[in-house]
Amino acid sequence: MRTPWTAPACVSRPRPHCSAACCTKPHAGSTPSGAAPRLRSDFRAARTLALVVHLAYHMGLIGLPGSSAEPKAAAAGHYGCNFIGLNEESVMEREPSRIRLAHVPTPLEPLRRWRPNLWIKRDDMTGSELAGNKVRKLEYLAAEALEQGADTLVTVGDVQSNHARATAGVAARLGLDCLLLLAGEAEPAEWCRGNAAVDRCFGAQLDWQPAGQPIAVRLQHAAEVLRQQGRRPYLIPEGGSCELGLWGYIQAAAETKRQCDELGIRIDRVLCAVGSCGTYVGLLLGAKLHHWPVRVTGIGISSSAERKVRSSLELARRTIERYELPIDVSGEDLEVHDYAGLGYAR
Template identity: 40%
Template sequence: MINYPERLNLAQTPTPFYPLERLSKQLGGPRIWIKRDDLTGAATSGNKVRKLEFLLAEALAKGCDTLITSGGVQSNHCRSVALLGAQLGLKVHLLLRADIEPKPVGNLLLDQLAGATISHYSLDEYRGLNKLFNQWQEHYAALGRKAYAIPTGGSNGTGMWGYIAAAEELSQDFQRHAISPAAIVHATGSAGTQAGLMLGCQLHQINTQVKAYAVCDNAEYFTRKVRGDLEQWQSHYSPQTDISGLVADTSDEYIGPAYGVAGEEVFECIKEVAALEGILLDPVYTGKAFFGMIEDIKKGKFSQWDGDDIVFVHTGGLFGLFAQQHRLGY
């Protein structure tokens, strides 16, 4: 029995789990299943809500009245923090990296509607993110407020609990459908979901490979970041848990031109999956990962693991699609 820390009830869970029969038939196997974590909420949809159940519980337990977090202009994480902060009556301050032009569409529009304070920073300024966090925490302390800093993507030892719990949910999905998948596939950007799923599979005794598709950085970065998150979790929550066998399996072959920038092949994949299965992917995260998974299926890379089933965890991102709708050619 796993003793979870305090959490808030913010996500609509369990999320749906079912096979993509038409796509699987079109590929000629394996059978692809989808875990619809894009349905954890309406405006707060996506994987970040699972992490924030634990992070925001910690913020409230510490008596914080202000949330500071960071991400790109179209950050799904920042949008979730902005909306959940408003829901909980907390002030939210977003530190946004100017990776693309900050037009008031998609996630940024929702950030503004939620009343978040927004500071935009150049790529060079954003490299000093830790300093920025400290400066703003000191600023709010001088105003008599107590600010809680949430790392980019909500990815740290505390946020990992969201996908340790999701792994337990997946275990129940697998039992209900009597499957033992060869792999659990997902997009990775800040590595928290990746670390949580890896540890969750170990803790819940799920004998399935966790395969991540990077949307930025390289495989070596994710090896280090996942290890750091795991060690932070271990030191803070469970020193007796052996994490030595957990090694990140990350593909960095389908990142494309840059973070938030996808090639035409990803947009074609997004359109094909929407028309075939009614599943909406985004060009920043899920579109790249889904495209990478399909390409690797065609290359036979998943045949190295036993099992006729593959599970894709849909981590959300719908609103980011609107910021790049011109790339869809409609």
């Protein structure tokens, strides 16, 4: 039987070779190198964008300058499939509580050097320490945590997880404790750079297992231990991708549609990376709810496209049922393509 850990013991003391408290490894092991912390989030975001555009081009969804190829036309009637729209007021009535953390609206900018009618939604500008798509979901999840009187945010992710870093940042901003349950292989130097270093700068406690218990089991075990210690944990699933977290991108879809209307541009396809499926499903539901006739296409960055479609459909239907949304989603609405690389953050 695994010995229960206590939250204060999850992080060891700083190594003597390093003056930064962030350069510690959560469990005993090889001594990390003295490499200075470096952030890779911007590079990874740019690389993901490049991969999405590259795949979209080879799929024939977009063309590039100098290319004679035209984007594939959508099937007739496709955008109207199972679509029932709501007005803005009706959607707002269903929206859960939210706290403002992100810098929104984020810009919608043209990428003219790639293609005249290709635009990018700059969600890398949602906030300095919280930049990226995760904070939009956390606005709703953190609001519920505060409503429930929680004092500790608990979530899961890879050693270099953007979601884990964003959760730690939100906890620090709101005066809450944070426990990150991390998994995956990591060299000693990994703990001195990137998100693993930033997590500690935010004061998060880390519990790392290279492999072993399923994520759901670890979350429940952590909650049980914290409650025994008199704490009030709030559990956040991987990527913040749950029915409540989806509202971040339901509203992001509405925000983007308003920007398109103001700029007088017509978008017929939206592409995004798909990991834990929350951003993708949120955009899909948001487009339906806000009368935005676009095709939402996902580029899978882990597991298989078949698994992503199945998970996305289940998540969409749970969200529709929970919030009684008068829309329907079927397999015909989902489009996810494989483009997984060597592994997470590689």
